[in-house]
Amino acid sequence: MTREDCEWVAEICATRVGLRVDPEKTYFIESRLAPAARRENFSSVEDLITFVRRTNDDRMGWAIIEAMAANESSFFRDRTPFECFKNEILPALIQARGHSPLRVWSAGCGTGQEIYSLAMIVDDVFAKLPPGAQIQLFGSDLSDRAMEKAQSGYYNHFEVQRGLPIRQLVRNFQKSDDMWVLRAHIREMVRWRRLNLIVDQTAPGGFDVIFCRNVICNMTPVARQKTLEGLAHALSADGFLFLGDGESPQALGGAFHAVADRPGLYARNPAFRLAA
Amino acid sequence: MKTCLVVDDSRVIRKVARRILEDIGFDIAEASDGVEALAWCRSAMPEAILLDWNMPVMNGIEFLRHLRMEPGGEKPTVVFCTVETDVEKIQEALDAGASEYIMKPFDSDIITRKFIEAELV
Numbered sequence: 001m002t003r004e005d006c007e008w009v010a011e012i013c014a015t016r017v018g019l020r021v022d023p024e025k026t027y028f029i030e031s032r033l034a035p036a037a038r039r040e041n042f043s044s045v046e047d048l049i050t051f052v053r054r055t056n057d058d059r060m061g062w063a064i065i066e067a068m069a070a071n072e073s074s075f076f077r078d079r080t081p082f083e084c085f086k087n088e089i090l091p092a093l094i095q096a097r098g099h100s101p102l103r104v105w106s107a108g109c110g111t112g113q114e115i116y117s118l119a120m121i122v123d124d125v126f127a128k129l130p131p132g133a134q135i136q137l138f139g140s141d142l143s144d145r146a147m148e149k150a151q152s153g154y155y156n157h158f159e160v161q162r163g164l165p166i167r168q169l170v171r172n173f174q175k176s177d178d179m180w181v182l183r184a185h186i187r188e189m190v191r192w193r194r195l196n197l198i199v200d201q202t203a204p205g206g207f208d209v210i211f212c213r214n215v216i217c218n219m220t221p222v223a224r225q226k227t228l229e230g231l232a233h234a235l236s237a238d239g240f241l242f243l244g245d246g247e248s249p250q251a252l253g254g255a256f257h258a259v260a261d262r263p264g265l266y267a268r269n270p271a272f273r274l275a276a
Numbered sequence: 277m278k279t280c281l282v283v284d285d286s287r288v289i290r291k292v293a294r295r296i297l298e299d300i301g302f303d304i305a306e307a308s309d310g311v312e313a314l315a316w317c318r319s320a321m322p323e324a325i326l327l328d329w330n331m332p333v334m335n336g337i338e339f340l341r342h343l344r345m346e347p348g349g350e351k352p353t354v355v356f357c358t359v360e361t362d363v364e365k366i367q368e369a370l371d372a373g374a375s376e377y378i379m380k381p382f383d384s385d386i387i388t389r390k391f392i393e394a395e396l397v
Contacts, residue, residue: 079392157361158383161386161389161390165376165393166370166376166393167370169366170366170370175361175362175363
Protein backbone atom coordinates (compact mmCIF):
# COMPACT_ATOMS: atom_id res chain seq x y z
CA MET A 1 0.00 0.00 0.00
CA THR A 2 1.26 3.45 -0.85
CA ARG A 3 1.36 6.36 1.55
CA GLU A 4 -1.29 7.99 -0.63
CA ASP A 5 -3.59 4.94 -0.27
CA CYS A 6 -3.28 5.09 3.53
CA GLU A 7 -4.05 8.80 3.55
CA TRP A 8 -7.09 8.20 1.33
CA VAL A 9 -8.39 5.49 3.71
CA ALA A 10 -7.88 7.80 6.70
CA GLU A 11 -9.67 10.60 4.86
CA ILE A 12 -12.83 8.65 3.92
CA CYS A 13 -13.07 7.15 7.42
CA ALA A 14 -12.84 10.62 8.98
CA THR A 15 -15.26 12.37 6.66
CA ARG A 16 -17.94 9.69 6.42
CA VAL A 17 -18.07 8.25 9.95
CA GLY A 18 -15.69 10.39 12.02
CA LEU A 19 -13.28 7.51 12.56
CA ARG A 20 -9.70 8.46 13.40
CA VAL A 21 -7.21 6.33 11.43
CA ASP A 22 -3.48 6.97 11.60
CA PRO A 23 -2.20 6.89 7.99
CA GLU A 24 1.28 6.03 9.28
CA LYS A 25 0.02 2.61 10.45
CA THR A 26 0.22 0.86 7.10
CA TYR A 27 0.33 -2.63 8.61
CA PHE A 28 -2.76 -1.97 10.74
CA ILE A 29 -4.73 -0.63 7.76
CA GLU A 30 -3.65 -3.50 5.56
CA SER A 31 -4.49 -6.17 8.14
CA ARG A 32 -7.95 -4.65 8.66
CA LEU A 33 -8.67 -4.47 4.94
CA ALA A 34 -7.21 -7.82 3.83
CA PRO A 35 -10.31 -9.90 4.78
CA ALA A 36 -12.59 -7.41 2.99
CA ALA A 37 -10.40 -7.54 -0.14
CA ARG A 38 -10.48 -11.37 -0.10
CA ARG A 39 -14.23 -11.46 0.48
CA GLU A 40 -14.84 -9.13 -2.46
CA ASN A 41 -12.50 -11.12 -4.74
CA PHE A 42 -9.72 -8.56 -5.07
CA SER A 43 -6.23 -9.98 -5.33
CA SER A 44 -4.84 -7.43 -2.86
CA VAL A 45 -5.80 -4.54 -0.60
CA GLU A 46 -4.16 -2.19 -3.09
CA ASP A 47 -6.46 -3.48 -5.84
CA LEU A 48 -9.52 -2.88 -3.68
CA ILE A 49 -8.44 0.68 -2.89
CA THR A 50 -7.53 1.43 -6.51
CA PHE A 51 -10.95 0.16 -7.63
CA VAL A 52 -12.87 2.32 -5.14
CA ARG A 53 -10.76 5.39 -5.88
CA ARG A 54 -11.33 4.96 -9.61
CA THR A 55 -15.04 4.11 -9.58
CA ASN A 56 -16.35 5.68 -6.37
CA ASP A 57 -18.19 2.40 -5.82
CA ASP A 58 -20.28 3.08 -2.75
CA ARG A 59 -20.67 -0.51 -1.59
CA MET A 60 -16.95 -1.23 -1.74
CA GLY A 61 -16.15 2.13 -0.16
CA TRP A 62 -18.45 1.27 2.68
CA ALA A 63 -16.82 -2.18 3.01
CA ILE A 64 -13.52 -0.37 3.62
CA ILE A 65 -15.06 1.87 6.27
CA GLU A 66 -16.80 -1.03 8.00
CA ALA A 67 -13.58 -3.01 8.11
CA MET A 68 -11.65 -0.09 9.59
CA ALA A 69 -14.40 0.64 12.13
CA ALA A 70 -14.76 -2.94 13.39
CA ASN A 71 -14.11 -2.92 17.09
CA GLU A 72 -13.37 -5.84 19.34
CA SER A 73 -16.15 -6.50 21.79
CA SER A 74 -16.97 -8.93 24.55
CA PHE A 75 -19.84 -9.80 26.82
CA PHE A 76 -19.96 -7.82 30.08
CA ARG A 77 -16.83 -5.92 29.00
CA ASP A 78 -15.07 -4.46 32.05
CA ARG A 79 -17.88 -5.84 34.29
CA THR A 80 -18.21 -2.76 36.55
CA PRO A 81 -20.54 -0.72 34.28
CA PHE A 82 -22.89 -3.70 34.05
CA GLU A 83 -22.89 -4.22 37.81
CA CYS A 84 -23.61 -0.51 38.26
CA PHE A 85 -26.46 -0.70 35.71
CA LYS A 86 -27.96 -3.76 37.40
CA ASN A 87 -27.59 -2.77 41.03
CA GLU A 88 -27.94 1.01 40.99
CA ILE A 89 -29.19 2.59 37.77
CA LEU A 90 -31.90 0.09 36.89
CA PRO A 91 -33.63 0.00 40.31
CA ALA A 92 -33.53 3.81 40.63
CA LEU A 93 -34.91 4.51 37.17
CA ILE A 94 -37.56 1.77 37.34
CA GLN A 95 -38.80 3.38 40.54
CA ALA A 96 -38.79 6.83 38.91
CA ARG A 97 -40.54 5.73 35.70
CA GLY A 98 -43.37 3.73 37.24
CA HIS A 99 -45.37 2.30 34.34
CA SER A 100 -43.61 4.34 31.64
CA PRO A 101 -41.08 2.36 29.63
CA LEU A 102 -37.43 2.64 30.54
CA ARG A 103 -35.38 2.97 27.36
CA VAL A 104 -31.79 1.77 27.07
CA TRP A 105 -29.59 2.35 24.00
CA SER A 106 -26.30 0.74 23.06
CA ALA A 107 -24.87 3.31 20.63
CA GLY A 108 -22.20 1.69 18.49
CA CYS A 109 -23.29 -1.79 19.52
CA GLY A 110 -20.97 -3.58 17.07
CA THR A 111 -21.69 -7.29 17.03
CA GLY A 112 -24.16 -7.06 19.89
CA GLN A 113 -22.31 -8.31 22.96
CA GLU A 114 -22.98 -5.14 24.96
CA ILE A 115 -26.72 -4.85 24.33
CA TYR A 116 -27.21 -8.60 24.83
CA SER A 117 -25.31 -8.39 28.14
CA LEU A 118 -27.86 -5.76 29.17
CA ALA A 119 -30.70 -7.96 27.89
CA MET A 120 -29.44 -10.86 30.03
CA ILE A 121 -29.36 -8.58 33.07
CA VAL A 122 -32.90 -7.38 32.39
CA ASP A 123 -34.04 -10.98 31.93
CA ASP A 124 -32.40 -11.95 35.25
CA VAL A 125 -34.03 -9.20 37.27
CA PHE A 126 -37.35 -8.92 35.45
CA ALA A 127 -39.29 -11.18 37.81
CA LYS A 128 -38.21 -8.99 40.73
CA LEU A 129 -39.33 -5.73 39.13
CA PRO A 130 -42.57 -4.03 40.19
CA PRO A 131 -45.63 -5.12 38.19
CA GLY A 132 -46.10 -3.02 35.06
CA ALA A 133 -42.42 -2.12 34.70
CA GLN A 134 -41.32 -1.96 31.07
CA ILE A 135 -37.77 -1.93 29.69
CA GLN A 136 -36.98 -1.36 26.03
CA LEU A 137 -33.54 -2.13 24.62
CA PHE A 138 -32.12 -0.64 21.42
CA GLY A 139 -28.89 -1.38 19.56
CA SER A 140 -27.44 0.72 16.76
CA ASP A 141 -24.29 0.61 14.69
CA LEU A 142 -23.00 2.07 11.45
CA SER A 143 -21.98 -1.33 10.10
CA ASP A 144 -24.53 -3.54 8.35
CA ARG A 145 -22.22 -6.51 8.70
CA ALA A 146 -21.86 -6.04 12.45
CA MET A 147 -25.61 -5.55 12.86
CA GLU A 148 -26.39 -8.67 10.82
CA LYS A 149 -24.18 -10.72 13.10
CA ALA A 150 -25.67 -9.09 16.17
CA GLN A 151 -29.22 -9.82 15.06
CA SER A 152 -28.38 -13.42 14.25
CA GLY A 153 -27.30 -14.01 17.86
CA TYR A 154 -24.62 -16.49 16.71
CA TYR A 155 -21.24 -16.37 18.46
CA ASN A 156 -18.22 -18.61 18.17
CA HIS A 157 -16.36 -20.60 20.78
CA PHE A 158 -13.95 -17.74 21.56
CA GLU A 159 -16.57 -14.98 21.66
CA VAL A 160 -18.75 -16.75 24.24
CA GLN A 161 -15.73 -17.33 26.46
CA ARG A 162 -14.77 -13.68 26.70
CA GLY A 163 -16.58 -12.17 29.65
CA LEU A 164 -19.58 -14.47 29.74
CA PRO A 165 -19.84 -16.52 32.94
CA ILE A 166 -20.45 -20.20 32.20
CA ARG A 167 -23.83 -20.23 33.98
CA GLN A 168 -25.02 -17.38 31.75
CA LEU A 169 -23.87 -19.33 28.70
CA VAL A 170 -25.79 -22.44 29.72
CA ARG A 171 -28.90 -20.46 30.65
CA ASN A 172 -29.07 -18.10 27.69
CA PHE A 173 -27.48 -19.90 24.73
CA GLN A 174 -28.05 -23.09 22.77
CA LYS A 175 -25.34 -24.97 20.96
CA SER A 176 -25.69 -25.10 17.18
CA ASP A 177 -22.92 -27.23 15.61
CA ASP A 178 -19.73 -25.42 16.61
CA MET A 179 -21.48 -22.11 17.31
CA TRP A 180 -23.56 -20.83 20.21
CA VAL A 181 -26.83 -19.03 19.56
CA LEU A 182 -28.67 -16.79 21.97
CA ARG A 183 -32.09 -18.02 22.97
CA ALA A 184 -34.93 -16.32 21.11
CA HIS A 185 -36.43 -14.61 24.14
CA ILE A 186 -33.15 -12.70 24.71
CA ARG A 187 -32.69 -11.83 21.02
CA GLU A 188 -36.26 -10.59 20.78
CA MET A 189 -35.78 -8.12 23.62
CA VAL A 190 -33.61 -5.89 21.41
CA ARG A 191 -34.69 -3.55 18.60
CA TRP A 192 -32.07 -2.57 16.03
CA ARG A 193 -31.33 0.41 13.84
CA ARG A 194 -28.43 1.22 11.54
CA LEU A 195 -27.12 4.60 12.56
CA ASN A 196 -24.07 6.73 11.78
CA LEU A 197 -23.67 8.77 14.94
CA ILE A 198 -22.10 11.78 13.24
CA VAL A 199 -24.55 12.05 10.37
CA ASP A 200 -27.87 10.82 11.63
CA GLN A 201 -28.88 13.39 14.19
CA THR A 202 -32.46 12.13 14.07
CA ALA A 203 -31.77 9.35 16.54
CA PRO A 204 -34.87 8.67 18.58
CA GLY A 205 -34.78 10.60 21.83
CA GLY A 206 -36.02 9.93 25.31
CA PHE A 207 -33.42 7.39 26.32
CA ASP A 208 -32.90 6.87 30.02
CA VAL A 209 -29.57 5.07 29.76
CA ILE A 210 -27.06 5.19 26.90
CA PHE A 211 -24.05 2.92 26.65
CA CYS A 212 -21.55 4.42 24.20
CA ARG A 213 -18.36 2.77 25.32
CA ASN A 214 -15.09 2.66 23.39
CA VAL A 215 -16.66 4.56 20.50
CA ILE A 216 -15.71 8.23 20.87
CA CYS A 217 -12.10 7.38 21.73
CA ASN A 218 -11.67 6.30 18.09
CA MET A 219 -13.19 9.47 16.65
CA THR A 220 -11.80 12.71 15.33
CA PRO A 221 -12.34 15.69 17.67
CA VAL A 222 -15.08 17.09 15.41
CA ALA A 223 -16.91 13.77 15.25
CA ARG A 224 -16.58 13.33 19.00
CA GLN A 225 -18.23 16.68 19.58
CA LYS A 226 -21.08 15.89 17.16
CA THR A 227 -21.64 12.47 18.69
CA LEU A 228 -21.77 13.85 22.22
CA GLU A 229 -24.27 16.49 21.08
CA GLY A 230 -26.45 13.76 19.60
CA LEU A 231 -26.22 11.69 22.78
CA ALA A 232 -27.09 14.69 24.95
CA HIS A 233 -30.17 15.34 22.79
CA ALA A 234 -31.18 11.68 22.99
CA LEU A 235 -30.76 11.35 26.76
CA SER A 236 -33.63 12.22 29.10
CA ALA A 237 -33.02 14.99 31.65
CA ASP A 238 -32.42 12.51 34.48
CA GLY A 239 -30.70 9.92 32.29
CA PHE A 240 -27.25 8.34 32.49
CA LEU A 241 -24.47 7.92 29.97
CA PHE A 242 -21.84 5.18 30.20
CA LEU A 243 -18.55 5.88 28.40
CA GLY A 244 -15.49 3.65 28.12
CA ASP A 245 -12.27 3.78 30.13
CA GLY A 246 -10.40 6.97 29.38
CA GLU A 247 -13.30 8.54 27.48
CA SER A 248 -14.75 11.85 28.59
CA PRO A 249 -17.67 14.06 27.50
CA GLN A 250 -15.52 17.14 28.11
CA ALA A 251 -15.71 18.12 24.43
CA LEU A 252 -19.32 19.14 25.07
CA GLY A 253 -18.71 21.52 27.95
CA GLY A 254 -21.17 21.04 30.80
CA ALA A 255 -23.81 18.80 29.20
CA PHE A 256 -22.86 15.91 31.46
CA HIS A 257 -21.29 15.60 34.86
CA ALA A 258 -19.32 12.67 36.20
CA VAL A 259 -21.03 10.56 38.86
CA ALA A 260 -18.75 10.39 41.91
CA ASP A 261 -16.92 7.09 42.45
CA ARG A 262 -18.40 5.57 39.30
CA PRO A 263 -15.71 5.80 36.61
CA GLY A 264 -17.21 6.11 33.13
CA LEU A 265 -20.69 7.04 34.39
CA TYR A 266 -22.10 10.48 33.57
CA ALA A 267 -25.42 12.08 34.39
CA ARG A 268 -27.15 14.58 32.16
CA ASN A 269 -26.87 18.11 33.51
CA PRO A 270 -30.49 19.36 33.41
CA ALA A 271 -29.39 23.02 33.59
CA PHE A 272 -27.33 22.73 30.40
CA ARG A 273 -29.10 24.14 27.34
CA LEU A 274 -28.41 22.34 24.10
CA ALA A 275 -28.49 24.10 20.78
CA ALA A 276 -31.76 23.33 18.96
CA MET B 277 0.71 -16.02 46.59
CA LYS B 278 -2.17 -18.32 45.59
CA THR B 279 -1.44 -21.78 44.26
CA CYS B 280 -3.15 -23.27 41.22
CA LEU B 281 -2.93 -26.99 40.55
CA VAL B 282 -2.97 -27.64 36.81
CA VAL B 283 -4.33 -31.12 36.11
CA ASP B 284 -3.99 -32.33 32.53
CA ASP B 285 -2.48 -35.40 30.91
CA SER B 286 -0.92 -33.25 28.17
CA ARG B 287 2.46 -31.87 29.11
CA VAL B 288 2.09 -29.17 26.46
CA ILE B 289 -1.22 -27.95 27.90
CA ARG B 290 0.27 -27.92 31.42
CA LYS B 291 3.22 -25.88 30.17
CA VAL B 292 1.02 -23.35 28.34
CA ALA B 293 -1.38 -23.03 31.29
CA ARG B 294 1.54 -22.63 33.69
CA ARG B 295 2.91 -19.72 31.70
CA ILE B 296 -0.46 -17.94 31.56
CA LEU B 297 -1.30 -18.50 35.22
CA GLU B 298 2.15 -17.47 36.44
CA ASP B 299 1.68 -14.22 34.52
CA ILE B 300 -1.47 -13.49 36.54
CA GLY B 301 0.24 -14.20 39.83
CA PHE B 302 -0.18 -17.88 40.66
CA ASP B 303 2.28 -20.41 42.01
CA ILE B 304 1.80 -23.53 39.90
CA ALA B 305 1.72 -27.21 40.78
CA GLU B 306 1.11 -29.90 38.17
CA ALA B 307 -0.58 -33.30 38.03
CA SER B 308 -1.18 -35.53 35.02
CA ASP B 309 -4.31 -37.37 36.23
CA GLY B 310 -6.95 -37.37 38.96
CA VAL B 311 -5.14 -39.75 41.30
CA GLU B 312 -1.97 -37.67 41.23
CA ALA B 313 -4.04 -34.52 41.72
CA LEU B 314 -5.87 -35.99 44.71
CA ALA B 315 -2.54 -36.93 46.34
CA TRP B 316 -1.33 -33.38 45.79
CA CYS B 317 -4.49 -31.93 47.37
CA ARG B 318 -4.18 -34.19 50.41
CA SER B 319 -0.69 -32.84 51.07
CA ALA B 320 -1.39 -29.17 50.30
CA MET B 321 -4.85 -27.95 49.29
CA PRO B 322 -4.47 -25.35 46.49
CA GLU B 323 -6.66 -22.26 46.15
CA ALA B 324 -7.46 -23.03 42.51
CA ILE B 325 -7.52 -26.05 40.23
CA LEU B 326 -7.49 -25.95 36.43
CA LEU B 327 -8.92 -29.34 35.53
CA ASP B 328 -9.03 -31.40 32.36
CA TRP B 329 -11.92 -33.85 31.91
CA ASN B 330 -10.55 -36.78 29.91
CA MET B 331 -7.50 -38.27 31.61
CA PRO B 332 -6.27 -41.81 32.28
CA VAL B 333 -6.49 -43.45 35.72
CA MET B 334 -9.04 -40.99 37.16
CA ASN B 335 -10.85 -38.43 35.00
CA GLY B 336 -11.65 -34.85 35.96
CA ILE B 337 -15.25 -35.30 37.04
CA GLU B 338 -14.38 -38.31 39.25
CA PHE B 339 -11.52 -36.34 40.77
CA LEU B 340 -13.82 -33.39 41.53
CA ARG B 341 -16.39 -35.62 43.24
CA HIS B 342 -13.63 -37.22 45.37
CA LEU B 343 -12.09 -33.83 46.12
CA ARG B 344 -15.33 -32.40 47.48
CA MET B 345 -15.49 -35.24 50.03
CA GLU B 346 -11.96 -34.62 51.33
CA PRO B 347 -11.37 -32.51 54.47
CA GLY B 348 -10.94 -28.95 53.15
CA GLY B 349 -11.88 -30.19 49.67
CA GLU B 350 -14.76 -27.75 49.42
CA LYS B 351 -12.32 -24.83 49.38
CA PRO B 352 -10.50 -24.87 46.02
CA THR B 353 -12.13 -23.02 43.15
CA VAL B 354 -12.25 -25.47 40.27
CA VAL B 355 -12.17 -24.34 36.65
CA PHE B 356 -12.69 -27.09 34.10
CA CYS B 357 -10.60 -26.84 30.93
CA THR B 358 -11.65 -29.45 28.40
CA VAL B 359 -12.63 -30.33 24.84
CA GLU B 360 -16.09 -31.36 26.12
CA THR B 361 -18.50 -28.66 24.89
CA ASP B 362 -21.95 -30.25 25.19
CA VAL B 363 -24.32 -28.36 27.44
CA GLU B 364 -25.06 -31.58 29.37
CA LYS B 365 -21.36 -32.03 30.14
CA ILE B 366 -21.00 -28.41 31.23
CA GLN B 367 -24.03 -28.78 33.49
CA GLU B 368 -22.61 -32.02 34.92
CA ALA B 369 -19.38 -30.20 35.80
CA LEU B 370 -21.27 -27.33 37.45
CA ASP B 371 -23.44 -29.79 39.40
CA ALA B 372 -20.28 -31.53 40.62
CA GLY B 373 -18.97 -28.25 42.01
CA ALA B 374 -17.03 -26.53 39.24
CA SER B 375 -17.04 -22.73 39.39
CA GLU B 376 -16.13 -21.99 35.79
CA TYR B 377 -15.61 -23.88 32.58
CA ILE B 378 -13.16 -23.33 29.72
CA MET B 379 -13.68 -25.00 26.35
CA LYS B 380 -10.46 -25.88 24.53
CA PRO B 381 -8.81 -24.46 22.54
CA PHE B 382 -8.18 -21.48 24.80
CA ASP B 383 -5.91 -18.47 24.83
CA SER B 384 -4.43 -16.41 27.63
CA ASP B 385 -7.29 -13.90 27.48
CA ILE B 386 -9.90 -16.61 28.02
CA ILE B 387 -8.07 -18.15 30.99
CA THR B 388 -7.52 -14.74 32.57
CA ARG B 389 -11.16 -13.71 32.13
CA LYS B 390 -12.45 -17.03 33.46
CA PHE B 391 -10.26 -16.72 36.54
CA ILE B 392 -11.68 -13.22 37.02
CA GLU B 393 -15.22 -14.65 36.69
CA ALA B 394 -14.33 -17.22 39.34
CA GLU B 395 -13.06 -14.37 41.55
CA LEU B 396 -9.58 -15.83 41.67
CA VAL B 397 -7.92 -12.68 40.33
